[in-house]
Amino acid sequence: MNNTVEVLRGLFNYKYYTYKLRDAEHVPGIWKNTILLTILSGLVFGISAYFGIGSEYLSKELTSIPREEYEMQKLLFMAGQTILGLVFGIIMIFLPALFFWTLSDLELKKLLAVQIFVLPILLFEKLIGIPLALTLGLTQVSSPFALGTIAQYITGNDFIIYLLATISIFKVWVIFIEYMYLKMLTGKKTAIILLMVIGFNLVIWLFSALISFVQFDKIL
Amino acid sequence: MKKKTAILASAGIIFVSANLFLALKDDSKAVRSSYINKWAAVGKDNLTETLSAAGVITPEDEYQVYYHADDGEFKGFLVKEGDEVTNGTPLYEYSSNNIDEDLARLQAEKSQLVTEANLIDDQIQQLSYLQSVSASTSTASTPVFGDGSDSNDSNELMNVSIEKEIYDKQREKGRVEAEIEKYDDMIDSYESSDELGKNSEVSGTVKQVNYELKNPIVTIISDMPKVEGTFSERDLKKVEAGMEVYVQSDLITGKVTGTLTKIADYPETDPSVKKESHYPFEITLSEETEEKIIKGAHVDVSVITNQVMNAKTAPDEAIEKGKKNSYIYVLNEIGLVEKRKISKGLQLGGKTELKEGAKPGELIVQKPENVQQENNPFFSKLKIDSLKKKTFKEESNRTIFKHIMVGFFK
Numbered sequence: 001m002n003n004t005v006e007v008l009r010g011l012f013n014y015k016y017y018t019y020k021l022r023d024a025e026h027v028p029g030i031w032k033n034t035i036l037l038t039i040l041s042g043l044v045f046g047i048s049a050y051f052g053i054g055s056e057y058l059s060k061e062l063t064s065i066p067r068e069e070y071e072m073q074k075l076l077f078m079a080g081q082t083i084l085g086l087v088f089g090i091i092m093i094f095l096p097a098l099f100f101w102t103l104s105d106l107e108l109k110k111l112l113a114v115q116i117f118v119l120p121i122l123l124f125e126k127l128i129g130i131p132l133a134l135t136l137g138l139t140q141v142s143s144p145f146a147l148g149t150i151a152q153y154i155t156g157n158d159f160i161i162y163l164l165a166t167i168s169i170f171k172v173w174v175i176f177i178e179y180m181y182l183k184m185l186t187g188k189k190t191a192i193i194l195l196m197v198i199g200f201n202l203v204i205w206l207f208s209a210l211i212s213f214v215q216f217d218k219i220l
Numbered sequence: 221m222k223k224k225t226a227i228l229a230s231a232g233i234i235f236v237s238a239n240l241f242l243a244l245k246d247d248s249k250a251v252r253s254s255y256i257n258k259w260a261a262v263g264k265d266n267l268t269e270t271l272s273a274a275g276v277i278t279p280e281d282e283y284q285v286y287y288h289a290d291d292g293e294f295k296g297f298l299v300k301e302g303d304e305v306t307n308g309t310p311l312y313e314y315s316s317n318n319i320d321e322d323l324a325r326l327q328a329e330k331s332q333l334v335t336e337a338n339l340i341d342d343q344i345q346q347l348s349y350l351q352s353v354s355a356s357t358s359t360a361s362t363p364v365f366g367d368g369s370d371s372n373d374s375n376e377l378m379n380v381s382i383e384k385e386i387y388d389k390q391r392e393k394g395r396v397e398a399e400i401e402k403y404d405d406m407i408d409s410y411e412s413s414d415e416l417g418k419n420s421e422v423s424g425t426v427k428q429v430n431y432e433l434k435n436p437i438v439t440i441i442s443d444m445p446k447v448e449g450t451f452s453e454r455d456l457k458k459v460e461a462g463m464e465v466y467v468q469s470d471l472i473t474g475k476v477t478g479t480l481t482k483i484a485d486y487p488e489t490d491p492s493v494k495k496e497s498h499y500p501f502e503i504t505l506s507e508e509t510e511e512k513i514i515k516g517a518h519v520d521v522s523v524i525t526n527q528v529m530n531a532k533t534a535p536d537e538a539i540e541k542g543k544k545n546s547y548i549y550v551l552n553e554i555g556l557v558e559k560r561k562i563s564k565g566l567q568l569g570g571k572t573e574l575k576e577g578a579k580p581g582e583l584i585v586q587k588p589e590n591v592q593q594e595n596n597p598f599f600s601k602l603k604i605d606s607l608k609k610k611t612f613k614e615e616s617n618r619t620i621f622k623h624i625m626v627g628f629f630k
Contacts, residue, residue: 080627137592
């Protein structure tokens with residue numbers, strides 16, 4: 001137990017854990033946690049999709065196609081979302097880790113451990129979105145934790161709205177965690193670390209906003 | 221550090237609250253998707269508004285049969301209570317002593333006349349014989365009378381008187397025969413008379429026979445049943461004579477139709493301030509019912525007070541009542557929840573007639589409270605029960621893959 005990655009402990013008690021990570025020669029439990037979190041990610045996305053969250057693009061079909069076909073499309077949407085969840089889990093653990101790895105001389109395993117702390121935050125954001133969507137109708141674009149609502153008041157540009165809707169309290173939390181760990185593990189200057197972390201996250205936000213903006217249901 | 225946490229937490233709470241306010245306030249600019257799991261299609265139905273009342277089946281009509289002592293002496297009943305009678309069935313008989321006596325008297329008088337006629341016949345025969353004898357003696361031999369006078373003159377005289385006698389007798393016979401004929405007619409008319417029995421004029425069932433011979437001595441109830449009951453004064457303004465009616469009961473399978481034929485203007489009991497008044501009504505049942513309807517059975521009466529055929533209907537719960545108008549939420553073909561003003565018609569059995577505002581087949585939200593905001597998108601939970609293997613088989617792999625890809629990129 002001593003040196004295994006304890007996800008929640010690492011998430012909230014990052015000071016203690018950074019020392020552990022810094023001094024550790026081996027970081028066991030990475031693969032197990034990666035697999036578990038990836039499955040959890042698929043599950044969370046699947047549950048969200050089961051409730052139909054994000055499937056508004058199918059609604060216009062309701063009047064024109066038979067019910068069973070409509071339900072089939074929702075099931076296929078759910079399948080797509082579950083796969084997305086799995087891919088999301090893997091990407092969110094590996095992509096930032098690899099990125100930071102190339103910019104530092106840290107062991108990849110330690111960086112993966114950091115991302116293992118980060119992923120639960122993102123999954124929690126997704127999870128808390130489910131009751132918000134079901135009860136208040138606040139889907140991701142109008143999430144109270146993100147800038148999407150304000151964006152809808154100030155602009156009509158969908159891309160900007162999607163981009164700002166991606167930026168949430170949870171994402172700030174992610175940046176904070178990544179910053180804290182990288183700072184302590186590498187000992188580099190604050191500005192450089194911040195630039196690295198924010199820059200990388202910004203790219204991810206832009207990318208996800210782009211995916212939201214492009215209406216694949218019309219293209220494919 | 222604690223101060224820092226507090227500041228961060230406060231900032232977070234303020235941020236979230238502000239967002240919630242902006243998103244949830246009326247005519248917010250933020251998109252709010254509605255989670256709609258139940259919708260219904262605007263239906264086409266026949267709506268029938270009915271008023272219920274209790275009723276009891278009674279015979280439609282009662283016929284009383286009366287007996288008058290003048291007709292003759294009562295002899296006996298030919299039916300008993302509960303017997304079924306048809307038109308022409310004898311109910312009771314009476315014998316008239318007068319008639320019998322009259323008849324006997326007439327027959328006696330007739331036979332007397334016949335005897336008299338026979339007597340006259342005999343006399344005529346004798347006279348004829350006498351006449352023939354007198355004619356032969358007058359030519360062959362002349363009788364000599366003691367006084368020596370000529371007997372020819374007296375013979376002539378006798379012949380004439382006999383002739384006259386025969387003529388008289390024949391006239392009398394004619395009179396007697398005419399008399400006999402008259403008596404025959406009278407006797408015939410007495411014998412062919414029906415007045416010795418009383419026949420029923422209707423078909424039905426004998427309800428009562430009064431053995432004490434108090435009028436009416438026989439009461440017949442007709443076969444056709446009717447329904448009787450009362451309306452309360454509140455119901456009275458909704459109903460009118462001529463309305464169609466359904467009658468139902470545990471004893472009858474299905475519904476029996478009828479027509480409300482009579483509503484009394486005056487309550488069944490004397491009006492009282494303390495009590496609600498009840499007004500009797502009558503229903504005539506349609507004749508084509510093959511159902512055996514038991515008289516005295518208690519039935520539920522449904523008076524059709526209002527009926528709309530082929531009405532566009534929506535479930536009552538799908539209608540949102542505003543201050544002035546009512547609304548429905550249509551799930552339209554562009555995938556948005558559309559608020560529509562409607563005018564309501566008849567409301568019945570959980571369904572409301574939509575006079576305006578919807579077309580049959582349009583999908584409407586069943587629970588308007590689930591709609592977050594009009595003209596916003598909606599989504600629904602996956603309904604596994606509605607999935608069918610067939611739909612998957614019919615779809616090409618490419619389409620299925622495409623749908624999954626779209627789901628992936630959302």
